[in-house]
Amino acid sequence: xxxxxxxxxxxxxxxAEPDYIRGKSGVMSWVLTxxxxxxxxxxxxxxxxTFFLGGVFxxxxxxxxxVPENGVMxxxxxxxxxxxxxxxxxxxFMIPAIPxxxxxxxxxxxxxxxxxxxxxLNLASYYLYxxxxxxxxxxxxxxxxxxxxxxxxxxxxxxxTTVLPILAAAFVNGFSSILTGVNFIVTIHTLRxxxxxxxxxxxxxxxxxxxxxxQVLATPVIGITLALCAVEHFLGTGIFxxxxxxxxxxxxxxxxxxxxxxxxxxxxxxxxxxxxxVGAFTRKPLVGYRMIALSTFGIAFVGFLAWGHHLFTSGQSxxxxxxxxxxxxxxxxxxxxxxxNWVGSMYKASIVMAAPFIYTLGFFFLTVFxxxxxxxxxxxxxxxxxxxxxxxxxxxxFIMAGxxxxxxxxxxxxxxxxxxxKLYTEGPAMVGAVLVILxxxxxxxxxxxxxxxxxxxxYYSYPAHFQWLHVTSTIFAxxxxxxxxxxxxxxxxxxxxxxxxxxxPWGAPQYEWDIPSPPTEHxxxxxxxxxxxxxxxxxxxxxxxxx
Amino acid sequence: xQTDATIDHGHAEKPPHLRFQFSxxxxxxxxxxxxxxLFLGQEVMFFSALLCAYAYYRNQFPVAWSMASHRxxxxxxxxxxxxxxxxSFTVALAIHFVRLGRRGITTLLLFVxxxxxxxxxxxxxxxxxxxxxxxxxxxxxFHPEAEWHLPMESAMFFSCYxxxxxxxxxxxxxxxxxxxxxxxxxxxxxxxxxxxxxxxxGGLYWHLVDLIWIFLFPLYYLVA
Amino acid sequence: MSASADSHANGEHKHHGLSVGGYTMVFxxxxxxxxxxxxxxxxxxxxxxxxxxxxxxTTKSTIVCLFFMHLWGDTRVNQFILILSVLFVIxxxxxxxxxxxxxxxxxxxxxxxxxxxxxxxxxx
Numbered sequence: 001x002x003x004x005x006x007x008x009x010x011x012x013x014x015x016a017e018p019d020y021i022r023g024k025s026g027v028m029s030w031v032l033t034x035x036x037x038x039x040x041x042x043x044x045x046x047x048x049x050t051f052f053l054g055g056v057f058x059x060x061x062x063x064x065x066x067v068p069e070n071g072v073m074x075x076x077x078x079x080x081x082x083x084x085x086x087x088x089x090x091x092x093f094m095i096p097a098i099p100x101x102x103x104x105x106x107x108x109x110x111x112x113x114x115x116x117x118x119x120x121l122n123l124a125s126y127y128l129y130x131x132x133x134x135x136x137x138x139x140x141x142x143x144x145x146x147x148x149x150x151x152x153x154x155x156x157x158x159x160x161t162t163v164l165p166i167l168a169a170a171f172v173n174g175f176s177s178i179l180t181g182v183n184f185i186v187t188i189h190t191l192r193x194x195x196x197x198x199x200x201x202x203x204x205x206x207x208x209x210x211x212x213x214x215q216v217l218a219t220p221v222i223g224i225t226l227a228l229c230a231v232e233h234f235l236g237t238g239i240f241x242x243x244x245x246x247x248x249x250x251x252x253x254x255x256x257x258x259x260x261x262x263x264x265x266x267x268x269x270x271x272x273x274x275x276x277x278v279g280a281f282t283r284k285p286l287v288g289y290r291m292i293a294l295s296t297f298g299i300a301f302v303g304f305l306a307w308g309h310h311l312f313t314s315g316q317s318x319x320x321x322x323x324x325x326x327x328x329x330x331x332x333x334x335x336x337x338x339x340x341n342w343v344g345s346m347y348k349a350s351i352v353m354a355a356p357f358i359y360t361l362g363f364f365f366l367t368v369f370x371x372x373x374x375x376x377x378x379x380x381x382x383x384x385x386x387x388x389x390x391x392x393x394x395x396x397x398f399i400m401a402g403x404x405x406x407x408x409x410x411x412x413x414x415x416x417x418x419x420x421x422k423l424y425t426e427g428p429a430m431v432g433a434v435l436v437i438l439x440x441x442x443x444x445x446x447x448x449x450x451x452x453x454x455x456x457x458x459y460y461s462y463p464a465h466f467q468w469l470h471v472t473s474t475i476f477a478x479x480x481x482x483x484x485x486x487x488x489x490x491x492x493x494x495x496x497x498x499x500x501x502x503x504x505p506w507g508a509p510q511y512e513w514d515i516p517s518p519p520t521e522h523x524x525x526x527x528x529x530x531x532x533x534x535x536x537x538x539x540x541x542x543x544x545x546x547x
Numbered sequence: 548x549q550t551d552a553t554i555d556h557g558h559a560e561k562p563p564h565l566r567f568q569f570s571x572x573x574x575x576x577x578x579x580x581x582x583x584x585l586f587l588g589q590e591v592m593f594f595s596a597l598l599c600a601y602a603y604y605r606n607q608f609p610v611a612w613s614m615a616s617h618r619x620x621x622x623x624x625x626x627x628x629x630x631x632x633x634x635s636f637t638v639a640l641a642i643h644f645v646r647l648g649r650r651g652i653t654t655l656l657l658f659v660x661x662x663x664x665x666x667x668x669x670x671x672x673x674x675x676x677x678x679x680x681x682x683x684x685x686x687x688x689f690h691p692e693a694e695w696h697l698p699m700e701s702a703m704f705f706s707c708y709x710x711x712x713x714x715x716x717x718x719x720x721x722x723x724x725x726x727x728x729x730x731x732x733x734x735x736x737x738x739x740x741x742x743x744x745x746x747x748x749g750g751l752y753w754h755l756v757d758l759i760w761i762f763l764f765p766l767y768y769l770v771a
Numbered sequence: 772m773s774a775s776a777d778s779h780a781n782g783e784h785k786h787h788g789l790s791v792g793g794y795t796m797v798f799x800x801x802x803x804x805x806x807x808x809x810x811x812x813x814x815x816x817x818x819x820x821x822x823x824x825x826x827x828x829t830t831k832s833t834i835v836c837l838f839f840m841h842l843w844g845d846t847r848v849n850q851f852i853l854i855l856s857v858l859f860v861i862x863x864x865x866x867x868x869x870x871x872x873x874x875x876x877x878x879x880x881x882x883x884x885x886x887x888x889x890x891x892x893x894x895x
Contacts, residue, residue, distance in 0.1 A: 108568075113568055114567055114568045115567070115568040116568070117568065117569075117578045117582065118582060121582075178586075181585075182582050182585045182589075183582070185581075185585055186582045186585065189581060190569075190574055190578040191568060191569070191574075216585055216588060216589045216592075217588065217589065217592050217855070217856065219589070220589045220592040220593035220595075220596070221592055221593075221595065221596045221863070223593060224594075224596035224714075225596055228596075228597075228600070228710065231710065232686070235685070235686065235688075236686050236687040236688075237685040237686035237687075237706045237710075238685065238686035238687065238703070239600060239685075239686075239703065239706045239710075242880070244686055244687075244700075244702055245604070245607075245608065245699060245700040245702070245703050245880055245882065245883075246604075246703065247603070247871075247880075249870070250599075250600060250603050250867070253599075253866075253867045254599060254600070257596075257863050304859060308870070315874075316870050316874075317869070317872075317873035317874040317875070318873070319870075319873035320869055320873060323866070323869075324866075527570060577846065580845075581846070584852045584853070585852060587852070588853060588855065588856040589856075591853065591856040591857070591860065592856055592859065592860070595860040595863060595864075596863075599860075599863050599864045602864045602867075602868055603864075603868060606871060606872070606884070607871060607879070607883035607884060607885065608880075608882065608884075609884065611882070621809075625809055629802060629805060632798065632801045632802060633798070635798075635801075635835060635839050636794060636795075636798040636839070638839075639794050639838075639839040640791065640794055643788055643790075643791065643794065646788070698882060699882070700880075700882055750840075754835055754836075754839055754840045757835060758832050758835055758836070761828050761831045761835070762828050764805075764808075764828075765808050765812065765825070765827070765828055769808065769809065770820075771812055771813075771820040
């Protein structure tokens with residue numbers, strides 16, 4: 001089955017409302033827009049730039065690692081590269097990307113609402129994010145910092161590099177995140193259309209709800225922690241300074257109290273997208289809707305209980321380490337519930353192979369291996385060997401990049417026709433997807449071996465016998481980059497020249513495919529009434545598109 | 548999703564404050580309150596990180612904590628607590644009266660609340676001034692009188708104290724600003740028994756400022 | 772929906788708040804609790820000083836939430852938010868303090884409670 005283009009039927013009959021892109025024109029109508037869909041596109045533009053910027057930092061450090069030492073940069077620059085790569089990717093891409101782009105665009109549509117509960121707050125969230133990016137860029141231009149994205153004390157409080165703007169950028173970004181979370185929770189509670197009871201919500205909405213709860217509760221903690229770090233750096237107040245009775249491990253406790261739930265802010269929306277893609281491309285109702293929905297809250301809750309597993313070798317007590325190790329393993333249970341339900345949904349299904357589904361397959365592979373290595377790392381006796389090695393780096397890239405980036409790209413392709421009213425070309429999209437997936441696997445699998453052999457993370461130089469693994473990793477990193485370039489070019493070409501998209505090019509049953517592509521400004525002429533479940537195929541979608 | 552069976556919102560009689568994404572005023576009001584409660588929830592988490600640092604160090608250095616606490620002005624702390632409780636009382640009354648349409652009394656009560664906030668800030672500034680002169684400052688600025696025999700870890704108390712109370716005072720300043728804006732809007736007749744969302748939601752924010760202080764007072768001023 | 776029905780929409784909530792007298796009673800009770808906490812702090816209750824102070828503070832804040840902030844009779848979801856936040860605060864503080872309290876004693880700061888070498892030289 002291929003995407004069906006509609007040439008004959010006019011999309012906008014005389015007198016009909018124009019779509020949200022062509023509706024209001026002029027720069028100010030975009031800069032000051034209150035339309036959640038336009039705000040989503042503003043986010044899309046910015047996260048694309050930050051993603052590529054983070055990728056440039058990554059390529060720079062991987063290029064340096066082609067040789068055991070003294071490659072293309074000195075050690076200090078290398079330290080800045082991995083720090084800025086982490087900061088850019090974590091704070092400016094992974095956390096805002098899926099909620100900011102697809103959450104903003106589709107949350108109101110999927111629940112039958114005309115917009116989010118607080119549109120002006122939504123625009124404020126975007127500008128706070130943009131301000132954070134600008135602050136971060138300013139810090140980077142002034143040399144950036146070399147503390148690692150985790151800003152551990154005492155180095156972060158004593159370094160002479162420009163750490164303050166980067167801390168400020170992360171702080172401001174936090175406010176963007178919190179306000180988005182508040183907006184989404186209130187919208188889901190108060191703006192659901194008639195007939196949209198809780199067990200009829202698309203699973204992407206459940207995922208956004210869980211994400212928003214974490215955003216609201218966890219983000220303030222890192223705001224204060226980074227502020228404490230900044231004040232100590234600037235004034236020498238000594239809260240984390242042992243010479244004044246302080247404890248650097250307190251910083252780590254406070255930092256990871258947010259940053260561990262933060263990885264679930266990144267991953268839960270990706271899991272939500274996966275549910276949507278599985279629901280669309282398996283052409284049968286999703287298995288285990290209730291379990292997938294409720295396991296989202298399992299992950300969100302247990303995610304708050306596990307932060308100490310980042311402190312296993314830091315000087316934390318053995319008692320606490322034991323408690324955190326056990327609690328960390330529980331998260332695997334809820335993730336496995338989702339995995340088994342998705343795979344069960346694919347069993348005996350008529351799979352439609354298209355770029356979004358290729359990304360879904362890549363997502364499954366990378367998430368399963370990323371998740372399993374996470375459970376292995378939660379085993380304290382093993383972590384003593386792997387902590388601060390490339391094993392950890394490979395683990396979190398498998399799961400964070402593997403889950404989030406895969407699903408970001410999958411969502412981008414899946415919802416592209418709806419968002420822009422154009423069809424992209426499937427051939428280059430599929431090639432791009434395969435390159436990206438192979439690139440990821442090739443970049444990070446050698447790193448598991450590197451870490452297990454003892455190669456520490458964030459190290460500029462290494463013994464010569466590790467070189468072949470580093471070279472393999474770098475080559476595949478370049479393949480990954482080429483794949484991403486191909487994806488970007490293909491989508492830009494589609495924006496310019498793509499065929500007009502019908503309402504439902506995929507023949508998918510979910511609610512957003514009922515409205516025009518692209519949608520009108522207020523999504524629906526009047527508030528709809530929902531009378532079916534989101535993954536309920538009624539047959540006519542298949543008939544309409546079987547040409 | 549059926550779009551043929553739709554709900555007519557009675558376009559002719561929509562109140563001016565009702566935004567297009569909401570079907571009725573009650574839902575919009577509930578959404579505003581809910582949004583503010585979520586924001587208050589995150590404010591609690593904001594201060595919780597400082598509370599965690601406080602608890603972490605008090606647990607390790609109880610004697611240093613107690614000695615440091617005796618050096619700050621408990622009487623001022625008590626007066627500030629009473630001041631903020633009174634301001635909570637007046638803002639709750641302001642909401643009561645705006646619901647009854649008594650605009651003049653509402654304005655007066657909002658003004659009194661705002662003044663209580665300013666009084667708090669003045670008292671607190673005086674406390675900071677005193678502590679500055681006595682050398683009771685965080686970290687490397689800690690230079691108390693030798694005769695007080697304060698251990699080094701008391702500086703940690705003052706790090707936590709200054710950070711938390713300055714953050715709280717910033718929230719008081721924001722609260723005073725918000726109340727001022729609401730008071731001006733009220734004078735201009737923006738609120739009525741049908742629409743007083745800002746007053747309710749602004750009041751909730753002000754109560755948070757009071758709630759935080761209810762905990763700060765015993766934790767910082769009354770360590771035995 | 773008629774205009775008059777909508778004008779009552781804001782006021783048509785399950786809670787109507789207290790009367791002026793009711794708010795005054797609440798305020799006086801809060802002042803009483805404040806004076807009580809000030810007085811109990813001056814008494815030497817040993818290890819109980821902190822729990823008593825926290826209990827009084829919790830009572831005061833609960834009263835402020837229920838009556839001044841109209842949580843009494845408000846939707847369940849609003850009531851739930853603060854409870855959830857407080858639970859997470861307790862979680863964060865308790866596991867962090869437990870870390871310090873269960874570390875190997877000699878790793879604690881020299882002036883801290885944890886740093887105690889028993890007379891017989893046997894560390895726990």
